[in-house]
Amino acid sequence: MKKRNKEVLFIIILLAAILAMVLYSAVSDSYRISPDKENNLALNQSELRFVTEKKRVILTVSKELDYLQKGFLEEYIQSIAEPSGLRIKLVEQDEKEADARIVVVDDVLRRQLDEISFTAPLFQVTGTMFINQESSSAKKILQGICIKGQFTDEEKRTLSYDGKAIELTEVEGTDQAVKLAQETNADCILGDQPGIIAALSSRELTGKYVDMYANLYKNNVCIMTDKEDGVLYSILNQCIQEADTRVLMGRAQEHWYGLGDAFVKEGRYKDAAALLIIVFAAVFCAFFFYYQSNKNLYNELTERMNQLTASKQEMQTTFNGVSYYMAELTPEGAILDINKAFLNYINRQVMGSTIAEALELSPELTDILETMLFDTRDTRRGTSREITLKNRILEVNIFPILNPKGEAEKLLFMASDVTRERMAERQMLQDNKMIAVGQLAAGVAHEIRNPLGIIRNYCYVLKTMNDEEAQEQAVQVIEKSAKTAGNIIDNLLNFSRISKKQVQEVYIKKHINSVISLNRGMLKKKQIDITVRCGEDFQVKMAVESFDMIFINLISNAVDAMEEMGRLTIVVYRTEDEFYVEVRDTGTGIEEGIMEDIFNPFFTTKSMTKGNGLGLYIVYNEIQKMNGEIKVTSIVGEGTTFKVILPIRMEEDKLE
Incomplete structure (x- = not known):
């Protein structure tokens, strides 16, 4: 009984906290009508002298951010720097008198930390993948376009979509990537999400290429200065850290893109975050009651999930540990995964190719193997056969991997060298x-x-x-x-x-x-x-x-x-x-x-x-x-x- 009373008390306290947040949100104004924060920058004598003498800072913008309107970016950064008294001006990239540069911080720039300094992030850009809806599903390798330097060689080798490898062509900028994709009818475009969206919209390709929300990377957009410009770096970094970037970004977006309603809702709930908190709290309460009434079931489910995870890890360890040559295949015979023994046997990457291509079979043996694949898929029963390959005798077994409907969703290829036997x-x-x-x-x-x-x-x-x-x-x-x-x-x-x-x-x-x-x-x-x-x-x-x-x-x-x-x-x-x-x-x-x-x-x-x-x-x-x-x-x-x-x-x- 005491335990039940504690649960009820907890719910009452939670609801009271939610009500308090809602009331606070209702009486507080949105960022569009609230007064700006007071100037709380604690500038030292060197920084004050710099502001007095310099008055205006010239910044260049990286090509990777060309899709943003210069006026929007200049207004947003000016609103951040305003408490310091500095004026911001954006110029072309080759401007020699520029004081600093707005860049996307990636691995290439991070390796130059000994020579340059980066301020706190102005905002983030997210990397994603856009897939061509008109591409043929029969392709084994996809042709993709990306920005030069966005991915390492290792990342390029491991990139895949729906079990198919991606062969990338690099270009200098986002607009060039979309242009080349349009000309070559590329299968996919990889890069900064907002930049690609803007470039696709300008070329009326938004219906052809669809965002897969792949979340390939998240890079910060910062102001880059030389190490020797320590005073300028200190001023700009303080401005960014003290600024409410969410509010300032919202203002600039509303002014240049008409996106103000996406950040501020008129009516009783002017702060969208409050509405999200209410929804979250309601879901949490429902889940809390469900959890308390089914605690034993929940514990059992957790235990089984742990067992399933452990079993999956054991299966993966076994898959890589056995001496048989094993490969996971699509019903058509394309390779999805191979174990360590198979990789050592063929000694090359074969992801996306067929099992016959991986083994370099003759046309006659290819026909035999394809017949085994089709028989296994159609009958949903394992097939076995011995083949002679390069003076070696391989015992080949193919088994179906069935889904809950009893259909052969995948196939398991297993071969062993039985020449000695x-x-x-x-x-x-x-x-x-x-x-x-x-x-x-x-x-x-x-x-x-x-x-x-x-x-x-x-x-x-x-x-x-x-x-x-x-x-x-x-x-x-x-x-x-x-x-x-x-x-x-x-x-x-x-x-x-x-x-x-x-x-x-x-x-x-x-x-x-x-x-x-x-x-x-x-x-x-x-x-x-x-x-x-x-x-x-x-x-x-x-x-x-x-x-x-x-x-x-x-x-x-x-x-x-x-x-x-x-x-x-x-x-x-x-x-x-x-x-x-x-x-x-x-x-x-x-x-x-x-x-x-x-x-x-x-x-x-x-x-x-x-x-x-x-x-x-x-x-x-x-x-x-x-x-x-x-x-x-x-x-x-x-x-x-x-x-x-x-x-x-x-x-x-x-x-x-």
Whole structure:
């Protein structure tokens, strides 16, 4: 209860203070009818002597202030200097007899502080950006005009609008900037707000260029004197510090520009500041009651905002700390931001350019990347692809950044160098193939001995028989046997050759039979019966070497799982878009507890001398790369079936 009474008392005191300010404002007069302040300047003897002897001070005006009427500026400064008794005269810039100069104080002048002195500010000028409403939104780099020396080189490099870099052309003055912008149809003008407004108005361009209120800088307008003119500096500086510049500026504006009503309102509230205080107080009271009635909610909101800020900082730190090449993109692929790793990789500024331009991709790779961008944007799902760039293999992932409406507002590009990993995988695949070649060698040698034995027998026939018909038949048998041995050797060489991942068209039944021929020795040794069931032979387009590795490993596993007198069945069939290869054995089967582990690398139930645990792991990976699928069913004691599902026509750019 006491707390509530304190709140009510606080509101009553606040309202009383507001009422007092309103009453004070109502009885006090505006600057237009109030008497001037008395002369409170405390001039020393040197300053009084200077005023008596000099009487008039000549000032020049910087070109940057040409847009102000000289009469307005002279009247305003004269009203400031009037208490000192000095008269002010403004002359052209090249006047040699000038005592001081009215300038805009920027970084260039600040560096000259050892040689010159600046008075307190007369007023401020604000820097802003005016955008051409007729500019094309498809531009990647905006062409802008600015005043020479207004921006440092670093500021020029970092200037941007709507994520687009700005290329600046410098001119000497505000009027020249607007003139050049009109002639070249520039995208933007940067500079002093009032000066550009005045120049645009004189050229009737106010509807074409719109003020963005960018608040690029705020510079003070001061009187500049030489260090040696200490007396003049002291007098002018005292005048400015003692003057009510708001009142004097209002008078001059009303006289020259007719802007008096903007500073003084006739009626009950003659001071506009009082009205602003009332509005502010009313809003504050409403907020105060709302805050007191929802204090817990406010505290929770503050805590969540702090957490959000901390989370944002952590995300930015993570963004710059990861080793992946990351970039934030527009839906069209233009770069908005990149992380440190990406910047180090490309070693140049790429803001505003497309991701393809930043990576310097070939036209073919550019088309692939643009397709990934469009797919991610349209489906709102991530896409992944490996590309080869400058002898390096990059794994590229693109993810959508969704807004609350579920639309892809931005895209996240993420790439990593996987060259070493892919080279290791290829070497591991080749090593496994060579192991398989070693296992097949004995069987192949046995298969070759058969045609060689036939050849030797028929060579004997040729030597001992003179019957031409018998000799011709012997020659045909010899040629057939030589061809059989040659096919076996070709199959072995093709299988052992380093994979180039080439997509070829083959007849699947004929190709499977050629691969089986490499295993016949191993099958005969264990007296395993093999049957291939395939209706009409059909063509498929696939990575033949990858398929051979898959098929050889499945047959090898099936043979290892069976005792002598086993049965191996290969079933091949197709649908419109896919074909199926089933490898069925009558072996020991796979226990249910290890079914999920059989495709893991280095997992094996064989002894160390019979297996390295990579066969099924390679099978699984090769099938994934061919955009296929593998399924397994098994009954312990009865056998196992591996079903491989692959597309009938495989595109080369789908195989990585």
